[in-house]
């Protein structure tokens with residue numbers, strides 16, 4: 001049986017604890033669900049540390065653990081809690097290497113899920129980290145991407161924010177970019193929207209469109225590869241980016257960077273600019289395949305006029 | 306060592322801090338230093354006494370200070386020239402000219418810099434202590450201890466029985482707001498509620514010694530030490546004349562020997578500043 005991303009995260013965590021004497025911090029870890037099955041069943045003696053219900057202090061305490069070289073994993077079970085947890089991470093851990101020459105490498109696992117929890121943001125919420133210096137941000141949705149992110153972390157002395165999505169834990173496949181010259185449009189999806197973007201791309205390509213895709217998971221630093229730039233430049237309508245963070249979050253920043261380097265229009269679809277309720281009708285979901293398809297149809301129609 | 310000699314040793318440290326701060330005071334007024342400076346004159350007996358106790362116990366703790374940190378740095382043996390250079394914004398400073406007065410740091414004495422969010426060092430100190438199992442000291446102010454995340458850190462340190470010492474340098478002020486206008490509780494009582502061994506004392510070295518001699522770094526301890534800030538919260542000025550600061554009291558008690566030490570240190574520091582300014 002092929003392994004899932006969930007298994008890979010669990011194995012990486014096990015190795016980090018046992019081989020590298022690392023630590024894993026978080027709230028309500030050692031109980032129901034074991035962080036959606038991504039955490040091996042280990043306890044404080046093995047380095048899995050239950051933190052109190054003190055999110056602001058906890059971010060600082062894990063920073064302390066990082067300062068003394070324990071390379072902690074820090075699990076934030078819903079990214080809505082980033083607001084409280086980010087304070088000392090971005091203001092201390094991320095600055096410590098540059099100011100005091102004391103790195104504080106930590107691997108933050110921020111979990112997101114898809115709507116349904118009302119005003120507590122369950123989707124991605126990494127924009128608040130994004131603008132700060134001294135942080136690296138990744139959003140791996142596949143096994144290879146996750147493994148590569150962890151390897152990078154172990155070679156680095158930076159703070160890593162790893163934006164996960166619960167929906168990806170069952171994933172077994174790897175995504176491939178699909179690019180050629182003179183496409184109509186190129187999708188650049190992030191996080192869980194990559195699954196829907198793939199569906200949209202396949203549908204559109206069967207229906208007379210020429211749609212390419214660039215899967216994004218290395219978000220900061222964000223590097224546009226040369227090949228991507230030339231493919232985007234040769235496309236008819238530029239780029240459509242999708243994300244499960246708010247639409248005025250990091251995709252606008254990334255869109256601007258892409259626009260600067262390609263001179264092409266970059267459209268964005270993310271969480272809507274509204275507060276979410278609990279019901280299907282009132283929740284705030286990331287763009288679906290259908291929404292992506294409709295958006296591309298609209299872009300094309302508008303261009304024709 | 307006789308008790309008087311012990312007090313002399315502490316006096317020597319405190320005198321170094323006081324003379325240093327007096328010199329910085331002058332340099333700020335001369336506008337040689339143009340960023341915010343947090344002088345610790347008047348409060349130096351807190352870190353000096355603790356540093357002496359720690360030294361006698363042959364311990365080398367992790368130190369998490371906050372903005373008013375010159376005396377902490379100097380008491381625990383931080384390099385003076387590097388602190389002068391730091392305040393002059395030189396690359397040879399203890400924080401490579403990036404730390405100013407607020408964010409000083411020293412690898413040599415395990416002192417971690419502060420980033421300016423008051424009280425954050427309690428969280429970092431507790432985390433570092435937990436993960437390294439090394440003895441740790443966190444210095445706070447009487448206002449910083451009010452931060453919710455400081456209280457949460459006290460609670461966790463108690464729960465995990467860490468080898469940590471929390472020191473509140475209680476000068477009664479948050480900038481210029483007095484304690485009585487901010488809260489109706491004593492830090493010591495709150496710490497005690499979290500099951501920490503806790504004390505509220507003044508900055509007599511004898512008192513500090515007596516509360517730390519038994520359990521320092523054997524269990525978490527919280528001490529609120531009442532002390533006096535001689536100068537402005539930030540910058541070089543005087544809010545009101547303070548009478549009876551600890552260094553003056555001790556100097557009087559220790560007599561001629563202390564006078565001589567104080568004079569010599571003053572000269573030494575003036576010369577060091579001159580040398581670094583000429584460089």
Ligand SMILES: Cc1ncc(C[n+]2csc(CCOP(=O)(O)OP(=O)(O)O)c2C)c(N)n1
Nearest residue numbers: 373421422423446447448449476478479480
């Ligand atoms: C989180 C935060 N809130 C407010 C401030 C502004 N501020 C700087 S110093 C200070 C007073 C601190 O008082 P205390 O902790 O007693 O230390 P002291 O200055 O008396 O040594 C305040 C309110 C800050 N730097 N950080």
Ligand SMILES: [Mg+2]
Nearest residue numbers: 446447476478
């Ligand atoms: Mg104060």
